[in-house]
Amino acid sequence: MANFIFLPILALINLLFLLTTVHSNSFETKATQFFNSGHTNNWAVLVCTSRFWFNYRHVANVLSVYRSVKRLGIPDSHIVLMLADDMACNHRNPKPATVFSHKNMELNVYGDDVEVDYRGYEVTVENFLRVLTGRLPPSTPRSKRLLSDDRSNILIYLTGHGGNGFLKFQDSEEISNVELADAFEQMWQKRRYNELLFIIDTCQGASMYERFYSPNIMALASSQVGEDSLSHQPDLAIGVHLMDRYTFYLLEFLEDIHPASQANMNDLFKVCPKSQCVSTPGHRTDLFLRDPRSVLITDFFGSVRKVEITREAVNLTSAAEQPVEATSIRKEPKSEPLSYVDQLPVAEIIHQKPKQKDWHPPDGFILGLWTLILLVFFKTYGIKHLKHIF
Amino acid sequence: MGLLSDPNRRKALTSLLTRLNTPIWGMPVEWLVKTMQARGLEVFTQSFTRTLPFPDENKERYMVRGTNIYGILRAPRAPRTEALVLSAPCSPDNSNNQAVGLLLGLAQYFRSQIYWAKDIIFLVNEHDLIGMQAWLEGYHHTNITGMDYTPLQGRAGSIQAALSLELSSDVITSLDLVLEGLNGQLPNLDLANLFHAFCQKIGVLCTIQGKLQRGDWDTAEGYTHAVQTMMLMVLKQASGRPWGDHGLFLRYHIEAASVRGINSFRQYKTDATTIGRLLEGMFRKLNNLLERLHQSYFFYLMPSLTHFVSIGYYMPAFGLLATILLLRALDLWVQLGTPAQVTEDGAGEVEPPSSPGVLSVLTPVVISHLTGVALYTLPVLSQETAVEHFPVSETEAVVLTAIAIYTAGLALPHNTHRFISGEGTEQGWRVLKLVALLYLAVLLGCTALINFSLGFILAITLVPAAACVTPHMPKALTALAMVLLSPGCTLLYCVFIFQELQEAPVTLPEGWMLFLSVISQGILDHSLYGSLVYPLLALLIYPCWLLLWNILFWK
Numbered sequence: 001m002a003n004f005i006f007l008p009i010l011a012l013i014n015l016l017f018l019l020t021t022v023h024s025n026s027f028e029t030k031a032t033q034f035f036n037s038g039h040t041n042n043w044a045v046l047v048c049t050s051r052f053w054f055n056y057r058h059v060a061n062v063l064s065v066y067r068s069v070k071r072l073g074i075p076d077s078h079i080v081l082m083l084a085d086d087m088a089c090n091h092r093n094p095k096p097a098t099v100f101s102h103k104n105m106e107l108n109v110y111g112d113d114v115e116v117d118y119r120g121y122e123v124t125v126e127n128f129l130r131v132l133t134g135r136l137p138p139s140t141p142r143s144k145r146l147l148s149d150d151r152s153n154i155l156i157y158l159t160g161h162g163g164n165g166f167l168k169f170q171d172s173e174e175i176s177n178v179e180l181a182d183a184f185e186q187m188w189q190k191r192r193y194n195e196l197l198f199i200i201d202t203c204q205g206a207s208m209y210e211r212f213y214s215p216n217i218m219a220l221a222s223s224q225v226g227e228d229s230l231s232h233q234p235d236l237a238i239g240v241h242l243m244d245r246y247t248f249y250l251l252e253f254l255e256d257i258h259p260a261s262q263a264n265m266n267d268l269f270k271v272c273p274k275s276q277c278v279s280t281p282g283h284r285t286d287l288f289l290r291d292p293r294s295v296l297i298t299d300f301f302g303s304v305r306k307v308e309i310t311r312e313a314v315n316l317t318s319a320a321e322q323p324v325e326a327t328s329i330r331k332e333p334k335s336e337p338l339s340y341v342d343q344l345p346v347a348e349i350i351h352q353k354p355k356q357k358d359w360h361p362p363d364g365f366i367l368g369l370w371t372l373i374l375l376v377f378f379k380t381y382g383i384k385h386l387k388h389i390f
Numbered sequence: 391m392g393l394l395s396d397p398n399r400r401k402a403l404t405s406l407l408t409r410l411n412t413p414i415w416g417m418p419v420e421w422l423v424k425t426m427q428a429r430g431l432e433v434f435t436q437s438f439t440r441t442l443p444f445p446d447e448n449k450e451r452y453m454v455r456g457t458n459i460y461g462i463l464r465a466p467r468a469p470r471t472e473a474l475v476l477s478a479p480c481s482p483d484n485s486n487n488q489a490v491g492l493l494l495g496l497a498q499y500f501r502s503q504i505y506w507a508k509d510i511i512f513l514v515n516e517h518d519l520i521g522m523q524a525w526l527e528g529y530h531h532t533n534i535t536g537m538d539y540t541p542l543q544g545r546a547g548s549i550q551a552a553l554s555l556e557l558s559s560d561v562i563t564s565l566d567l568v569l570e571g572l573n574g575q576l577p578n579l580d581l582a583n584l585f586h587a588f589c590q591k592i593g594v595l596c597t598i599q600g601k602l603q604r605g606d607w608d609t610a611e612g613y614t615h616a617v618q619t620m621m622l623m624v625l626k627q628a629s630g631r632p633w634g635d636h637g638l639f640l641r642y643h644i645e646a647a648s649v650r651g652i653n654s655f656r657q658y659k660t661d662a663t664t665i666g667r668l669l670e671g672m673f674r675k676l677n678n679l680l681e682r683l684h685q686s687y688f689f690y691l692m693p694s695l696t697h698f699v700s701i702g703y704y705m706p707a708f709g710l711l712a713t714i715l716l717l718r719a720l721d722l723w724v725q726l727g728t729p730a731q732v733t734e735d736g737a738g739e740v741e742p743p744s745s746p747g748v749l750s751v752l753t754p755v756v757i758s759h760l761t762g763v764a765l766y767t768l769p770v771l772s773q774e775t776a777v778e779h780f781p782v783s784e785t786e787a788v789v790l791t792a793i794a795i796y797t798a799g800l801a802l803p804h805n806t807h808r809f810i811s812g813e814g815t816e817q818g819w820r821v822l823k824l825v826a827l828l829y830l831a832v833l834l835g836c837t838a839l840i841n842f843s844l845g846f847i848l849a850i851t852l853v854p855a856a857a858c859v860t861p862h863m864p865k866a867l868t869a870l871a872m873v874l875l876s877p878g879c880t881l882l883y884c885v886f887i888f889q890e891l892q893e894a895p896v897t898l899p900e901g902w903m904l905f906l907s908v909i910s911q912g913i914l915d916h917s918l919y920g921s922l923v924y925p926l927l928a929l930l931i932y933p934c935w936l937l938l939w940n941i942l943f944w945k
Contacts, residue, residue: 052680053507053678053680054678090507091465091466091467091468091505091506091507092505092506092507092677092678093505094503094504094505096467096504239505239674239678240678
């Protein structure tokens, strides 16, 4: 007799433990997800390597990426912007102090808060490698340094004229893919990055990432070896091509990204297919430890902090207390599902279509309207139809 | 964007052109200065004088005095280190009245733009080439040709490119591009390609050598047409004279071309505004450049505006001709090296193995060159005495003296063989021929490097003569052949061929008159602009030919 009573009690206790463990697992997954990406700060190194007026589009490329990156939250102190020539104040610019990225002067990417760190002849291979590896003379100001640590996600964007295995700097020197790979290895050994996203928009850009061998690097290029990256559209008033195709479509893609966006790297790989770009963009993910599907765009392009608001005071003095036990003691559903707060009220800043929200019951007005319609129907056609319903 | 888009500017331009349609007698210096200043340019003038060695009957001038006027449009934001030039020659007759109007209209339009990174110089030069030479010499502080000019007051920096405009009507049917410059120099091919690209973009018909392009390259007619165009270019380049005002810029390594408007009987006419747009586009392109044009070829021949023959293709043809001479010389060297055959009985005298030496042939060489010097200097120097004794004008006197000295040289061998020591020997003429062949090879080689067309044309006629001539050939026939292959007759043939290619064939008397005028122009070009064709022919090629003539009459 006691057994019959014992078994259900045992089952009940088991069920209870099961529930708690299940609950604690979900908390752990949430906790692991909190520390998933592993980075705590974001940096960007944006380089335009070509000078001369007819390379206007390279400067426009870099400035449009700069603009997106700043909009998504990376501050100027964490961006190293290198422009090899001054297009906005070039004597040949019919619209001085502007750099346009869309024809008919739709979008001025120069603006009035552009902070260029390396300008003109300072953009050299040596300076670029010194910025990456951190071997700068002590007199270099902070704005010219890449002060990243082992928890930094760095976005590196290069554009200019390139070839099979090299990128031309300033019409006088080149950086080879081997040098670049070695620089990244130095960065890895000095623990200067957590994860690196490398984007290059030049002819035969894929050759530049072929030699990478350090972990945690993801690379994208605008064209394969043997292909040329093409420019997008000329503006007849300014007289030059304004953007390159890959960066143009990249900019369009980034304009839809907001700081809370959940778009991942697989979407980025789909930017500018061959039909739009004429060249075949390529990417390389074998050195990257995470699955690209789980990597958010904002992990590299934005400076997103994961914030969780709590109204409880957290007791930090006794570290030995397991949070699992705490939840098992307290039976009340304190275990409401935790979610991250929207950092920015997105719907107010970016006028987008609101995403799929929970179903709301209709408004009182609509409810009353329908009631009226139903009453009128039954009044007109008689109450006897009600019996078909009930 | 551009001139066409603004109706006000279009009206201003058309009104300016109508006003300028009235004939301009001489150069309206004050009016031009005032108009240019009203458009916001910095205006300066330069006066020059030059006395030609003898009167020029083609252009009817002898003592030339003129004024150049130029206005500088300063780049709004750039330092004043580089410049572009747009020039329009203004002559006493009406042949270029519209160009000055277009120039002033463009100046007004350019002044209101802010994207100029180089200064633009709008030049109106008087007496076309002479004025241009004076301006260029003043700008670069040189004095090559002995011209008298006032120094330039205003300067704009190093000139990167220049365009010269020749328009005689306010509507045109096509634009002709003229590339050949002084001494056969050509501008960078990029400039020609730029012009052609813009013509196609704007839809203006453009030609080269005055001939339209044909699309059918694989038919026989298309091929002949292309060959004719190329031959015209070869002849124009060989003449060594600048065929447009741009030709004098090339000496200073400034890429320049002339654009000439042609109004023929076609239906579709282009007005001055479209030409203005074309020029505006070209200038904007040149403005965007950061270096001098140097990427494309400097040595080329163009069968049409879309095709060119580069130096790598045409130089081997000349190389093969020069090889003939060298092989012949090698053959003679070997012959001279082996001693003569001893006769069977051993009683024949053995020639001394050593040749008479080079010194024995020094006499014919010196005498030939003295004749050449006479041909170079005497015609101009002795024109006064000739005019006293004969009822001819100075120009005719000069030309006829030149022809007389040329023909007198034919009589030399009969008179000078008395002075030759090594005469009568078999070795003598061989040594002379060896020297002549090597001399000719070096001469033609150097000429072809500088002016390929001239070198090639001379090579075609002189190489067969030089290779084949020996004293043992039938004298009369060979003499006739030699005369027909001499440089003078080559010039005559070229004149006739040129007229044929221009589709304006001339009869024999007309051709002869043309030939005489060509000789006088050659002498004038040399003294006015420093063209090298006349001294080359008189001082070097003609003595070489005389050496060959001496060999023929060797006794």
